[in-house]
Amino acid sequence: MGSDTPHTTDPFEALSHRYRRVALYYLREHESASVATLAELVTGWVESGPDPPDPVDHDRVLADLHHRHLPVLAEAGLVDYDREERAVRLAEPSATAAHLIEIAFEADTSGTPPDVGRLLAAADEHDGDRARGSRGESGDEGPDPEESDGEGPPGDRGDDGDG
Amino acid sequence: MTADVGAALREFRERARGPETTVTTYGPEPPAGLAPLLEQFDVAVVHRSLSIPPSEGYLTVRAGDRYRGSVSTAAFGEAGGPGGRAPWDTDGRAAAYRDLVALLSGASFEMDEKRSLVATAREIEERAWRAGAGTLYASFQSLSAFRAQLPVYERLVESTDLRVVAFGAPDWDPPAVEGVTVHRDDAGDLTDFWVVAFHGGGDDDRKCAMVAEETSPGTFAGVVTYDPDLVDELTACLAGVLDGGEDP
Numbered sequence: 001m002g003s004d005t006p007h008t009t010d011p012f013e014a015l016s017h018r019y020r021r022v023a024l025y026y027l028r029e030h031e032s033a034s035v036a037t038l039a040e041l042v043t044g045w046v047e048s049g050p051d052p053p054d055p056v057d058h059d060r061v062l063a064d065l066h067h068r069h070l071p072v073l074a075e076a077g078l079v080d081y082d083r084e085e086r087a088v089r090l091a092e093p094s095a096t097a098a099h100l101i102e103i104a105f106e107a108d109t110s111g112t113p114p115d116v117g118r119l120l121a122a123a124d125e126h127d128g129d130r131a132r133g134s135r136g137e138s139g140d141e142g143p144d145p146e147e148s149d150g151e152g153p154p155g156d157r158g159d160d161g162d163g
Numbered sequence: 164m165t166a167d168v169g170a171a172l173r174e175f176r177e178r179a180r181g182p183e184t185t186v187t188t189y190g191p192e193p194p195a196g197l198a199p200l201l202e203q204f205d206v207a208v209v210h211r212s213l214s215i216p217p218s219e220g221y222l223t224v225r226a227g228d229r230y231r232g233s234v235s236t237a238a239f240g241e242a243g244g245p246g247g248r249a250p251w252d253t254d255g256r257a258a259a260y261r262d263l264v265a266l267l268s269g270a271s272f273e274m275d276e277k278r279s280l281v282a283t284a285r286e287i288e289e290r291a292w293r294a295g296a297g298t299l300y301a302s303f304q305s306l307s308a309f310r311a312q313l314p315v316y317e318r319l320v321e322s323t324d325l326r327v328v329a330f331g332a333p334d335w336d337p338p339a340v341e342g343v344t345v346h347r348d349d350a351g352d353l354t355d356f357w358v359v360a361f362h363g364g365g366d367d368d369r370k371c372a373m374v375a376e377e378t379s380p381g382t383f384a385g386v387v388t389y390d391p392d393l394v395d396e397l398t399a400c401l402a403g404v405l406d407g408g409e410d411p
Binding site: 039040048058059 | 187189211212213214215216219221222223225230232233234235
């Protein structure tokens with residue numbers, strides 16, 4: 001694993017869902033965690049924040065992390081996910097990903113939208129990485145980070161939609 | 164009969180205890196005002212550090228393997244008591260404490276301060292207030308304690324269809340308040356207990372109770388429960404005291 005390996009998911013998409021961002025915020029301080037720990041952390045974060053979606057189902061969060069969100073983070077090279085052990089370990093992020101995580105964190109913990117200038121700079125950086133061939137995704141140019149799939153851009157502590 | 168009621172209430176406390184409760188706090192460090200509150204409860208406390216602003220901190224509660232819920236801990240930043248405001252007050256600290264009490268139902272507590280018990284009982288009273296109908300039972304160890312609570316109960320009965328049944332010592336001469344019935348506990352069954360129970364107006368989801376026993380002078384050991392079967396038994400027991408007969 002590492003930034004030389006092609007990833008099927010780019011960091012913008014990986015960070016487009018709040019559950020995935022919150023899991024990363026924890027992992028970058030703790031290195032590793034069980035899915036159970038992450039489920040409790042994420043459920044509490046969403047539930048106790050302003051305008052929580054009603055209701056937040058812990059068991060659903062647990063299942064979604066296991067079946068969908070952690071695999072997406074793994075596909076983006078951001079975590080190593082041992083599905084059998086249900087254990088997650090932080091992977092060394094690319095400079096772009098680390099940059100994005102920090103931008104997202106500031107937005108998510110202040111309730112204000114992310115700094116567009118910084119996001120565009122990160123997107124440029126990401127395109128530069130790809131042009132140099134250090135990340136070999138094929139396909140799209142990288143989605144507009146403000147319009148992921150409606151699942152909670154950073155800074156929006158509201159409804160995540162279908163999770 | 165005194166032994167029966169006391170024994171029944173003690174047994175009730177035991178049966179109201181649920182599986183082991185764990186409180187997990189998230190934030191840069193555990194909020195200063197939270198530890199003293201949690202120390203009163205038989206709960207395991209875990210802290211998971213997260214470099215978020217303290218105002219974004221929160222806690223989660225698990226009972227056994229079951230996730231119970233979460234509360235923002237922003238209101239617990241400062242040291243200080245649980246907040247002694249009235250049940251309907253949405254004051255940050257008092258409301259947050261009530262939410263915490265609700266999540267800690269089934270966990271035994273031990274409190275040395277009356278104001279902590281009052282604040283805990285507020286959770287029961289607030290549920291009664293929101294239900295708007297039904298019977299709220301409350302025991303008092305002294306007339307002065309009852310008098311202090313009277314404005315709250317007056318407002319409860321005036322603005323809802325609730326009625327309040329209070330139990331007090333035989334030598335009282337309490338003021339009469341419409342909707343508030345005072346029963347003289349001649350046998351002294353409830354002297355050592357602090358009980359607040361809401362019968363839910365028939366709705367199982369609204370039934371709740373706090374039972375605490377003065378196990379040593381000034382120290383109360385108790386528990387809060389939302390188990391409707393247990394609350395039914397408790398209110399039947401209290402009704403038995405009211406009637407002066409054997410509890411069923």
